[in-house]
Amino acid sequence: MKLYQAFNDVVLWAIRSSSPYLFNWAARAVDKLPKQTALHKSYHFDGKVVIIGAGGAGLAAAKILERNNIDYLILEASDRYGGRLKKDITLADFPIDLGAEWIHSNPKVLNIIKGKNGDEIDEELIPYKLNTALNWDGKELKPAKSYLKYFYDFMPESKFKNSTWFDFLDQHIAQEVRHKIVYHSPVISVEQTGDKVFIKTQGGNAYEADKVLITIPIGVLKSNKIKFSPELSPDKQKAIDSISFLTGFKVAMKFSERFYPDLIQCETGYGLKGGEKSYFDMAFGKNTESNILGFLCAGKAASSYYALDSEGEIIEALIEELDQMFDGRASKAFSGEYRLENWGQQEFTQGTWVVAPFEKTSNLKALAEPIENKIYFASGTLDPYKQMGAPGSMLAGYHYIDKLLLDK
Numbered sequence: 001m002k003l004y005q006a007f008n009d010v011v012l013w014a015i016r017s018s019s020p021y022l023f024n025w026a027a028r029a030v031d032k033l034p035k036q037t038a039l040h041k042s043y044h045f046d047g048k049v050v051i052i053g054a055g056g057a058g059l060a061a062a063k064i065l066e067r068n069n070i071d072y073l074i075l076e077a078s079d080r081y082g083g084r085l086k087k088d089i090t091l092a093d094f095p096i097d098l099g100a101e102w103i104h105s106n107p108k109v110l111n112i113i114k115g116k117n118g119d120e121i122d123e124e125l126i127p128y129k130l131n132t133a134l135n136w137d138g139k140e141l142k143p144a145k146s147y148l149k150y151f152y153d154f155m156p157e158s159k160f161k162n163s164t165w166f167d168f169l170d171q172h173i174a175q176e177v178r179h180k181i182v183y184h185s186p187v188i189s190v191e192q193t194g195d196k197v198f199i200k201t202q203g204g205n206a207y208e209a210d211k212v213l214i215t216i217p218i219g220v221l222k223s224n225k226i227k228f229s230p231e232l233s234p235d236k237q238k239a240i241d242s243i244s245f246l247t248g249f250k251v252a253m254k255f256s257e258r259f260y261p262d263l264i265q266c267e268t269g270y271g272l273k274g275g276e277k278s279y280f281d282m283a284f285g286k287n288t289e290s291n292i293l294g295f296l297c298a299g300k301a302a303s304s305y306y307a308l309d310s311e312g313e314i315i316e317a318l319i320e321e322l323d324q325m326f327d328g329r330a331s332k333a334f335s336g337e338y339r340l341e342n343w344g345q346q347e348f349t350q351g352t353w354v355v356a357p358f359e360k361t362s363n364l365k366a367l368a369e370p371i372e373n374k375i376y377f378a379s380g381t382l383d384p385y386k387q388m389g390a391p392g393s394m395l396a397g398y399h400y401i402d403k404l405l406l407d408k
């Protein structure tokens with residue numbers, strides 16, 4: 001084991017010293033960031049645009065329409081905006097992200113989304129450089145030394161110190177456009193006839209548009225609950241069927257003491273594409289007295305929890321596993337209070353995220369292909385700047401609305 005560790009360290013050191021810039025994933029990602037977005041342009045469009053979905057992608061697209069006085073509305077299936085950006089302010093004395101939490105990319109992306117010039121970041125951020133991390137193989141906890149040593153250099157992530165991804169979206173995008181959201185409007189059909197697109201919702205309402213931007217999660221597209229006319233092309237349908245959208249859920253649990261490290265990586269044996277499972281200190285770097293342990297479970301690792309009968313049983317299983325790791329300290333310190341957001345089984349999400357770099361470019365391209373320059377697709381998955389996740393969704397919104405407005 002020690003030999004293997006030493007070999008790993010040497011290989012990582014060699015890669016890092018031969019190309020420090022390439023080693024830094026986030027630095028590489030920032031190369032792909034757009035210098036300018038649709039925020040810097042002016043548009044003239046006489047028709048009406050309907051946006052389907054009020055997550056990061058849909059709302060960012062709406063902001064461009066709002067600023068250019070273009071007629072539009074947003075149809076949102078649920079009773080709230082933000083999609084997979086959601087916060088809780090009731091469990092702890094700091095706001096908790098129940099969906100996206102980390103800024104995986106270079107923080108410059110925040111300025112680009114806001115349309116702010118320069119590198120100075122207004123938001124107070126926590127560098128996610130951990131002090132304590134353990135690996136759990138189901139039997140034993142072991143120090144995750146290489147993780148601590150190299151991970152931050154490779155992928156310098158951060159988090160918002162006093163706020164959340166939802167707050168960022170809310171403050172910089174949603175406030176401007178939320179008056180145009182029609183809630184409780186699950187779209188069930190999108191039909192293109194001649195120059196117009198007709199949209200129907202579950203409640204029986206019908207809308208007419210000149211162009212439509214669809215920003216719903218790929219999980220919802222996979223469920224085939226939306227009828228398209230004309231039918232989706234075989235390439236697009238194949239892309240929807242093939243792109244993997246990991247199921248999963250996120251939990252925040254409150255304890256009376258902090259008996260856990262910054263991070264516990266659980267071995268799943270599936271690799272990143274197959275999913276992940278980890279416990280992490282949600283209070284890391286925050287101004288708080290609360291002890292909140294997060295649990296994130298995506299992909300195949302979620303299946304054993306989904307076999308249980310209730311949310312309560314899932315929490316029991318987590319506390320039992322933590323007791324196994326920490327000699328019964330979890331059940332003694334657990335307050336019984338938790339928040340569980342089951343993204344994988346919510347009707348209007350049906351999953352967590354797509355690991356886009358693992359997906360075939362041809363599938364991503366086919367999914368992004370507009371239909372007859374009338375029906376456009378945008379979501380974080382299709383972000384051409386490869387930021388993925390929360391920032392990717394907003395950049396995708398800007399990118400595809402630009403296309404929609406400029407295509408004849």
Ligand SMILES: Cc1cc2nc3c(=O)[nH]c(=O)nc-3n(C[C@H](O)[C@H](O)[C@H](O)COP(=O)(O)OP(=O)(O)OC[C@H]3O[C@@H](n4cnc5c(N)ncnc54)[C@H](O)[C@@H]3O)c2cc1C
Binds near residue numbers: 058
């Ligand atoms: C648990 C979890 C953790 C994550 N962690 C991170 C992270 O740390 N960092 C990061 O960058 N990203 C993370 N992500 C990914 C990130 O949240 C998403 O990539 C991003 O928010 C997707 O935005 P979107 O606008 O593309 O889609 P969504 O946010 O899913 O928005 C789509 C909207 O469409 C609506 N909708 C669905 N069906 C219909 C319909 N038929 N009619 C009308 N409306 C409909 C939905 O209700 C929703 O509001 C995480 C995601 C999850 C679930």
